[in-house]
Amino acid sequence: MRIAVAVDGSDNALRAAEHGIILAKYLPEAYVEIIYVADMSKAKDDYLLAQNPESLVLKREQIVHPVVLRANNVGVETIVTVLKGNPSQEIIHHVNKSSIDQLVIGSRGLNAFQEMILGSVSHKVMKHASCPVTVVK
């Protein structure tokens, strides 16, 4: 079974990833695909806050790495997919074109106003992804 977890460096995403790892641990022949989307609309700010292209690579690795570590600690195999673009669109597009059996995603816990301005990634993904989706709160 191919279980995908979407991470963005937040605590919520990490909790979601842990849930995905647990699922993979107890399901036969399951592995975890860690999906990270570099948000294009934040490209300028990400770039300004990093010293150079190399440290940007490091920053992205630092987001994915803890999840890889946690999975490997409990003996779960991982693959990492880094995408660029709009997070919800990229996740939906990737999930629907690959044969992913289950997607686990964290909810950012935004209030109504923030959700109106920023939009809920988990909500959009839930609506448009063609595989079962688990949203971890």
Place this chain on the structure above:
Amino acid sequence: MHTSKEQWFGNIRSDILAGIVVGLALIPEALAFAFIVGVDPRVALYASFTIAVITSIVGGRPGLISAATGAMALVLVSLMANHGLEYVLAATILTGIIQLILGAFGVANLMRFIPNSVMLGFVNALGIMIFITQMPYLIGSNTMTYVFAIVTLVLVYAIPRFIKTIPAPLIAIVIMTIIALTSGVKLQTIGDLGTMPNTLPTFLFPDIPLNIETLKIILPYALALSIVGLLETLLTSQVIDDMTDTSSNKNREARGQGIANFITGFFGGMAGCALIGQSIINIKSGGRGRLSTMTAGVFLMFLIIVLGDVVIKIPMPVLVGVMIMVSMTTFNWGSFKFLRHAPKSESLVMIITVAIILYTQNLAIGVVIGVILSALFFVAKISRVSVLYDAGEYKVKGPLFFASTTKFIQAFDTISEKEVVINFENSHLWDESAVGAILKVQQKLEDKGIKVTIIGLNSSSEQLYQQLI
């Protein structure tokens, strides 16, 4: 995207569509930048057309959008106020020459020396300055001006939630202009600033005396424009490189900016550079190749010639609203987090860069001082050297070079043993002063009758030592 054919025609459909979106997005800002400098809207619109078209051909980063920009507009404000348009055009031509020369000498390689604390200071000061330029227009004006500016601001933030393909500022402008026209509210409009172009730009030599006096006036501006333009262009190129996972020739881009500004000045346009916001819009809309930038420029000119009569009816407060949005997106809000987490010296460099720019009203001076300051902080940081006594040896930790030798020598001021072993395992000799400092310590100690043994030099330090002695 390696061959020229691929760079032009590798992505035709998406490039043309993205170019049209960017062309639409360029108009509100070009008008507003003309407003900042205090020139006829034509000066910024012609600039956006020629710069976009020329950089699409000679630039080094396919998909990069260059046009009239806020950063360049801010540099030109006082030149325009004190000397007039002809000098603005002359400064633009000279900027082109300077950028072309800098590009030929590989200026892009110097980007590595500009730390992110200085870049953050630059964009933050830029955001604050754009915001401040809009204030005189609002403060003390009538209620309707405020209402239009604020409603526009709300619209540009709300629209993207519902309509993603058409740039929000443009939709806001169309809505607000229709409201202003139908309600009959009296507001200042673009038409009050000057006439709109109804022809393509024509070649003209700026009407200025060609003498040293003129050069003295325009050179400081041209230098500042060159620095500011290249900084923003190279930053934007790197962002686009990262977004598209491709590399680009930064020195060619610098030369391309030079050629574009040089020609633009002769066609009555003000100096410009790459636009971060518009370039990101281009990439997000699917633009990747040179055709996207070319389309943006051509479509902008086409719209202006066709719609010139409508454009002059746009109320000024609407542009103020758009510009406040631009200033908000230019400012890096992550900087507050940066100030809390970054090393103190980097936070200080950022704050000083902002302060100097706001005090001098000159982006270039702030950047130059910021770079010098951070270089000094860096030297101070790596010049920390310590000497510890451990297991019969004096262990030197840290690099030895001109800035760190004094502390190294002082460490041996109070030695009382008969024999001293100095271990350089955790050090590195970088220059003559390092070798000189070792000799000085040796002599000083031997004068007191202490025997000195040196161990643990790494091979390149050893080599330098042998070479110099």
